[in-house]
Amino acid sequence: MTEQLFSQYQDFERTDGKSLIGPEGFERLSTDLGYDMSQVEPLVLMWKLGCTEMGTVPYENWSQSLTSMRVGSLDQLRKEIDSEIDRLKSDKKEYQQFYRKMFDYLKTGKQKVISVDDILPVIKGADNALFDKFVAFLDANSERIKTINRDQWQSLLELSRTMGDSLADYSKEDAWPALFDDFAEWEHSQK
Amino acid sequence: EWTKYGDSAKITHNIFAYLNRHWIQREQDEGSNVCDVSTLMYQLWRDQFFMSIRNTLLDSVFSLMTRIRNGQVADINLVKSVADSFVSLGNDDSGIASKRMEVYEKYFLEPFIKSSVEYYREEADRLLQEGSIIDYIVRVSSRLQEEDDRVELYLHESSLKDFKDALNKVLVTRQKDKFYSEFEPLLDARDSLNLKRLYSLVARTGKGSALDPLRDIFSAYVKKAGLDAIKQVSGSEETGGAIAKEARLFVTAVLGVHDLFAGLLHDAFEEDTGFSKSLDNACKDFINTNAMCPEGEARAPQMLAHYCDTLLKKGSGNVRKAGAEGASDEDSLEAQLSQAVCVFRYIKAVDVFQKFYSQHLSRRLVYEQSVSSYGEEMMISKLKEISGVDFTSKLTRMFTDMTLSKEMSEEFKEKCRDGDFAIPFDFDMKVLHTVSWPLKAPDTKLLLPSELSSVCSRFTNYYQNKHNGRKLNWMWQHSKAEIKMFFPKATGPAAKAGYIFHVSTFQLAILMLFNDESGPGTGYDSPNGPTLTLEQISQATGLDNDMIKPELEIFCKARVLVSSNNKISGDSKFTLNANFKSKHLRINLAVSKKVEQKREATDTMRAVDVDRMYAIQAAIVRIMKTRKQLSHRQLVEDTISMIKLFQASIGDIKKGIDTLIDKEYLERSESNRDVYNYLA
Numbered sequence: 030m031t032e033q034l035f036s037q038y039q040d041f042e043r044t045d046g047k048s049l050i051g052p053e054g055f056e057r058l059s060t061d062l063g064y065d066m067s068q069v070e071p072l073v074l075m076w077k078l079g080c081t082e083m084g085t086v087p088y089e090n091w092s093q094s095l096t097s098m099r100v101g102s103l104d105q106l107r108k109e110i111d112s113e114i115d116r117l118k119s120d121k122k123e124y125q126q127f128y129r130k131m132f133d134y135l136k137t138g139k140q141k142v143i144s145v146d147d148i149l150p151v152i153k154g155a156d157n158a159l160f161d162k163f164v165a166f167l168d169a170n171s172e173r174i175k176t177i178n179r180d181q182w183q184s185l186l187e188l189s190r191t192m193g194d195s196l197a198d199y200s201k202e203d204a205w206p207a208l209f210d211d212f213a214e215w216e217h218s219q220k
Numbered sequence: 221e222w223t224k225y226g227d228s229a230k231i232t233h234n235i236f237a238y239l240n241r242h243w244i245q246r247e248q249d250e251g252s253n254v255c256d257v258s259t260l261m262y263q264l265w266r267d268q269f270f271m272s273i274r275n276t277l278l279d280s281v282f283s284l285m286t287r288i289r290n291g292q293v294a295d296i297n298l299v300k301s302v303a304d305s306f307v308s309l310g311n312d313d314s315g316i317a318s319k320r321m322e323v324y325e326k327y328f329l330e331p332f333i334k335s336s337v338e339y340y341r342e343e344a345d346r347l348l349q350e351g352s353i354i355d356y357i358v359r360v361s362s363r364l365q366e367e368d369d370r371v372e373l374y375l376h377e378s379s380l381k382d383f384k385d386a387l388n389k390v391l392v393t394r395q396k397d398k399f400y401s402e403f404e405p406l407l408d409a410r411d412s413l414n415l416k417r418l419y420s421l422v423a424r425t426g427k428g429s430a431l432d433p434l435r436d437i438f439s440a441y442v443k444k445a446g447l448d449a450i451k452q453v454s455g456s457e458e459t460g461g462a463i464a465k466e467a468r469l470f471v472t473a474v475l476g477v478h479d480l481f482a483g484l485l486h487d488a489f490e491e492d493t494g495f496s497k498s499l500d501n502a503c504k505d506f507i508n509t510n511a512m513c514p515e516g517e518a519r520a521p522q523m524l525a526h527y528c529d530t531l532l533k534k535g536s537g538n539v540r541k542a543g544a545e546g547a548s549d550e551d552s553l554e555a556q557l558s559q560a561v562c563v564f565r566y567i568k569a570v571d572v573f574q575k576f577y578s579q580h581l582s583r584r585l586v587y588e589q590s591v592s593s594y595g596e597e598m599m600i601s602k603l604k605e606i607s608g609v610d611f612t613s614k615l616t617r618m619f620t621d622m623t624l625s626k627e628m629s630e631e632f633k634e635k636c637r638d639g640d641f642a643i644p645f646d647f648d649m650k651v652l653h654t655v656s657w658p659l660k661a662p663d664t665k666l667l668l669p670s671e672l673s674s675v676c677s678r679f680t681n682y683y684q685n686k687h688n689g690r691k692l693n694w695m696w697q698h699s700k701a702e703i704k705m706f707f708p709k710a711t712g713p714a715a716k717a718g719y720i721f722h723v724s725t726f727q728l729a730i731l732m733l734f735n736d737e738s739g740p741g742t743g744y745d746s747p748n749g750p751t752l753t754l755e756q757i758s759q760a761t762g763l764d765n766d767m768i769k770p771e772l773e774i775f776c777k778a779r780v781l782v783s784s785n786n787k788i789s790g791d792s793k794f795t796l797n798a799n800f801k802s803k804h805l806r807i808n809l810a811v812s813k814k815v816e817q818k819r820e821a822t823d824t825m826r827a828v829d830v831d832r833m834y835a836i837q838a839a840i841v842r843i844m845k846t847r848k849q850l851s852h853r854q855l856v857e858d859t860i861s862m863i864k865l866f867q868a869s870i871g872d873i874k875k876g877i878d879t880l881i882d883k884e885y886l887e888r889s890e891s892n893r894d895v896y897n898y899l900a
Contacts, residue, residue: 206878
């Protein structure tokens with residue numbers, strides 16, 4: 030069953046055992062599952078399927094993930110993903126793992142940074158007041174700030190968990206990336 | 221009377237000496253409460269006689285003291301003998317030293333001190349009522365001096381401290397607030413005599429905390445004086461005035477303030493270490509941030525470096541003050557350099573000074589503008605004393621390059637002679653070691669006139685044969701030339717000898733095009749040599765218009781060239797000015813433009829910023845390599861204290877940490893995001 034499903038979406042038949050589902054196939058899969066490519070569901074799907082890059086699932090990962098999720102059909106897969114999305118809303122640790130993995134998906138190739146444009150849709154959908162402020166900050170400084178690196182990305186989550194909705198308690202003397210100093214200054218000036 | 225008794229006691233004692241020696245000794249050894257005859261006699265005196273008369277005795281002593289203090293004639297020795305008698309009366313049979321003084325202390329010293337204090341309290345109050353605080357200071361100083369001189373004459377030596385303390389308390393400590401408020405007016409008046417008195421008075425009560433309020437006032441005062449002095453000077457100079465003049469005004473103002481208060485430190489405060497520190501702190505404050513030096517721009521080290529340049533450069537208009545008779549030029553130069561170094565001690569952004577200093581030095585060396593090599597060496601050794609070897613080794617290397625270049629120049633010329641190659645002009649080159657020199661390789665290409673290029677390539681070959689593997693980059697932007705120009709219509713001495721122009725290499729390349737023998741292919745269409753357009757010049761020299769235009773401007777302004785349409789544009793045609801005339805036979809066309817100067821300063825500061833970034837990162841790595849794991853605050857603290865050349869800001873350190881995390885030298889700890897781990 031797993032194989033069958035796989036072959037529906039895989040890139041093309043390979044004999045060296047390195048078959049994979051590529052971005053195109055992945056998009057089809059997502060649509061078949063009823064997901065909108067511009068929303069967060071496909072990202073969760075990628076994560077649960079063990080994608081190595083954006084929209085790419087090697088066969089091994091596919092079969093391992095489906096087995097461990099005990100999923101044999103598209104319906105089951107969708108149910109599993111939906112419940113995962115629910116879980117992410119409450120399980121902080123789970124969410125942190127997912128969040129961190131997103132960096133790998135959002136970045137292209139060998140680059141160590143993601144462009145701000147690519148991040149915006151993702152954080153906008155995260156339903157987080159501080160993220161929203163951060164989006165506005167990036168918008169206001171789009172001339173100067175074009176990319177985010179992994180440390181800044183990971184720290185952003187920490188920041189929202191420590192500071193809550195506002196940066197009133199932020200201190201430059203703390204161990205945040207320098208970018209956040211600018212963010213805090215901007216946020217304070219917005220009052 | 222007492223003396224007589226003392227004498228007789230002695231005699232009796234001696235009479236009974238035999239008894240003393242044998243029986244009493246034995247008894248004392250056995251511990252019984254027997255004492256020798258002399259002691260016995262003193263005891264008798266004390267118990268029988270002394271106790272009843274002591275008050276009267278004391279009273280007469282006190283009135284004696286009053287008379288002495290009032291300046292009347294009195295026999296001070298009497299006081300001493302009374303004091304001594306009290307001491308002797310304390311000689312107890314038990315022989316315990318501390319008890320010995322008991323009689324003296326209880327019955328003499330205490331009342332004595334009390335009455336002295338009373339006397340002076342009255343006097344102090346009276347003085348304060350009648351006169352100013354200055355008068356008080358003068359009078360009390362002399363009073364205390366009197367007592368100091370006299371006290372040994374009437375008190376036992378063990379009491380000196382207690383007595384002095386008591387007097388200090390009544391005469392000085394009680395009034396200290398008044399003293400503190402009088403301090404500043406005295407500073408205003410620069411009254412070193414009274415400042416000294418005031419200092420000495422307060423110092424009597426202890427050199428530590430009693431003087432601290434004065435030290436603080438002093439520090440604030442010096443700082444304000446410094447800021448005011450600089451503000452005054454800054455107002456007198458229009459913005460954009462010559463940097464050299466600005467620098468000199470600044471340094472002179474600083475030195476004025478510093479020397480004034482250093483003088484006071486010497487004259488009035490006895491080089492007190494606390495005051496010295498106050499002076500240093502105040503200087504550090506006002507020198508680095510003031511009306512001429514906005515916060516964070518490091519203008520002070522720039523100006524200081526520029527000032528040093530004017531001292532060491534020929535023709536900078538540095539007028540040396542007429543020194544003391546017999547002081548040589550070198551001595552007065554040394555004095556000025558020492559002064560500059562004195563200011564250097566207070567500079568916070570040392571790396572900025574170093575960068576600008578080495579830039580100026582490199583220029584002085586390359587253009588041979590040093591006023592005295594002795595002066596240069598002196599300055600370097602002074603800087604080495606303060607800054608250590610790292611900085612000065614690079615400077616020393618520059619000097620070495622100069623010497624080596626001279627030798628190489630000789631060798632090359634000899635080789636040319638041997639090889640029958642005649643260098644068609646006077647050729648001198650300097651080879652600079654890239655690392656030690658703050659000069660950059662040129663970013664403009666240049667097509668040399670053929671006379672030059674043949675020599676240059678010959679030298680390049682020579683050098684590369686000598687030092688296999690090294691690469692030579694010609695720095696046209698720093699090379700200069702002297703050319704002799706013969707103008708067709710020149711008259712007088714100029715006709716025979718020609719005019720000598722001092723030009724840059726770019727200027728040389730342009731002017732050579734107008735040589736009637738070497739026009740760029742258009743032949744010459746006038747008796748004044750070729751006529752050239754901007755385009756032609758650009759093609760022939762390889763320079764682009766932005767480089768050529770300013771030079772043409774200089775040439776036209778100096779009337780060496782003429783422009784067909786009186787401006788510098790694409791359709792202008794340039795020719796040699798046949799009618800060129802000048803009073804001077806030597807003319808310098810290679811002036812550096814103010815725009816260039818400003819750009820250089822900005823470039824240098826940018827280089828400083830880059831260096832700082834690396835310095836911060838290097839420090840962080842070094843710290844983390846040793847500590848392996850460190851909290852954010854500790855890392856920031858340690859980094860700041862490790863970097864001595866400048867004050868690293870927290871923001872810059874954070875940026876350094878970010879970069880190092882990116883480069884995977886560090887990581888944030890998973891368990892505690894306040895902590896960093898070193899990644900091997």
